[in-house]
Amino acid sequence: MGVTELRTPSKPAPESTAALLRELVSHLGDNRTQLREEWIRRITEARLLQAMSKEEIFAEATSVYDSYVEALETRTLETLQTYAQNLSERIIPRGVETHEVVGIVLLLRDVLARSLFSKYHSDSRVLNGMLDAYEPAANAIAITVAVGFVRERERIIREQQEAIRELSTPVLQVRERLLILPIIGLIDPLRARQLTEQLLRGIRANRAKVVVIDITGVAAMDASVANHLVLTVESARLLGARVIVTGLSPEIAQTLVNIGVDLGKMNTVGDLQGGIEEAERLLGYKVMPFAETQPA
Amino acid sequence: MQVPILKQGPYLIATIQSALTDADIVLLRDALVERVGRDRARGVIIDVTALDVMDSFATGTLQDVAQMVRLRGAETVIVGIQPDVAFAMVHMGLTLEGVATRLDLEEGLDFLNRTTRASAHR
Numbered sequence A: 001m002g003v004t005e006l007r008t009p010s011k012p013a014p015e016s017t018a019a020l021l022r023e024l025v026s027h028l029g030d031n032r033t034q035l036r037e038e039w040i041r042r043i044t045e046a047r048l049l050q051a052m053s054k055e056e057i058f059a060e061a062t063s064v065y066d067s068y069v070e071a072l073e074t075r076t077l078e079t080l081q082t083y084a085q086n087l088s089e090r091i092i093p094r095g096v097e098t099h100e101v102v103g104i105v106l107l108l109r110d111v112l113a114r115s116l117f118s119k120y121h122s123d124s125r126v127l128n129g130m131l132d133a134y135e136p137a138a139n140a141i142a143i144t145v146a147v148g149f150v151r152e153r154e155r156i157i158r159e160q161q162e163a164i165r166e167l168s169t170p171v172l173q174v175r176e177r178l179l180i181l182p183i184i185g186l187i188d189p190l191r192a193r194q195l196t197e198q199l200l201r202g203i204r205a206n207r208a209k210v211v212v213i214d215i216t217g218v219a220a221m222d223a224s225v226a227n228h229l230v231l232t233v234e235s236a237r238l239l240g241a242r243v244i245v246t247g248l249s250p251e252i253a254q255t256l257v258n259i260g261v262d263l264g265k266m267n268t269v270g271d272l273q274g275g276i277e278e279a280e281r282l283l284g285y286k287v288m289p290f291a292e293t294q295p296a
Numbered sequence B: 001m002q003v004p005i006l007k008q009g010p011y012l013i014a015t016i017q018s019a020l021t022d023a024d025i026v027l028l029r030d031a032l033v034e035r036v037g038r039d040r041a042r043g044v045i046i047d048v049t050a051l052d053v054m055d056s057f058a059t060g061t062l063q064d065v066a067q068m069v070r071l072r073g074a075e076t077v078i079v080g081i082q083p084d085v086a087f088a089m090v091h092m093g094l095t096l097e098g099v100a101t102r103l104d105l106e107e108g109l110d111f112l113n114r115t116t117r118a119s120a121h122r
Helices: A014-030 A032-045 A054-074 A078-094 A098-120 A124-167 A189-206 A223-238 A250-258 A272-283 B022-038 B056-071 B083-091 B105-121
Strands: A172-175 A178-184 A210-217 A242-246 A267-269 B005-008 B011-015 B043-047 B075-079 B100-102
Touching: A014 A032, A014 A054, A014 A098, A014 A124, A032 A054, A032 A098, A054 A078, A054 A098, A054 A124, A078 A124, A098 A124, A172 A272, A178 A189, A178 A272, A189 A210, A189 A223, A189 B083, A210 A223, A210 A272, A223 A242, A223 A250, A223 B083, A242 A272, A267 A272, B005 B022, B011 B022, B011 B105, B022 B043, B022 B056, B043 B056, B043 B105, B056 B075, B075 B105, B100 B105
Parallel strands: A178 A210, A210 A242, A242 A267, B011 B043, B043 B075, B075 B100
Antiparallel strands: A172 A178, B005 B011
């Protein structure tokens, strides 16, 4: 998907573009220290990358500069792409924002363009040819770095979503034949279906008689998800399990009343503790302090 | 296909072994209601573990069985509904209202032991 070949404008013939880029690369190589200093000065001035220390900025700027020159020299973006991805992996956890990454790459483009201006300002024909060769290459590099950064961010977001989904639906057995299903966070239709499936399978696998569904961690749910919850309770009953729902927030209580749930079918208890106590009662357990079981 | 009805102590056990036509289900209903009186049964267990579909006619008829059996002095429990079947049924609004359901045969027997013993004391 990425742009791997630097595209050149149609006007100058490819060989002359290559020659110009070669000259450009040698210019950038000769003035490496000075241009890099100028670039870092502009970064600091624009208050970019403030999450990083001066030394870190210097180190990163050096490697970005070298990869940049290398990309111009080899006219392929593969090394730069890999570097951009590496860089993103390192700086995203530090809280570096998209505008900062795009900003520093554009600053480098500006700094280099200025240096071309000052070197060739006497000969506008050479300057034009130089810019014709430089601009598309520089833009392609800027796009590569920005896309690499955004793609890395999206990958992290996807990974986290996946992790949350996997974490979010544990079915736990707390006593023989008593399951707890704590639900935390937002419930969308996909997750609701997953929850139902896991719960019904769990009931069969653990031969559960009572299930406590705790939704203390759910702030609100829409009517379709609330309806789904009611269907889940009914399905569990067909498998011979009683369901106790605990921790309904005022908003959810309102939703359930608004969609007209038959409350006679739903066994609800205020909090998880109450729910577990009710479940133990249904299962015939009696929990008491150890001291009371000893003969006086 | 006819459903065999086994007598086990005071209970009748009907195990459905394959998909049934509507006529088969009616036959099962009539046979169960008849046998409850003849065998002086106190409970009926209908095992549907093998079914992967329960339509509205089947659930309606099983509901009828439960009510008719109750009028003849016995309790009914349906056991072995599969998780997927249960959710599909509920989606269609077939909740087997007023009928006892349990996980499997063992749970069904346990349920009947409790409820019929309680009524014997009355």
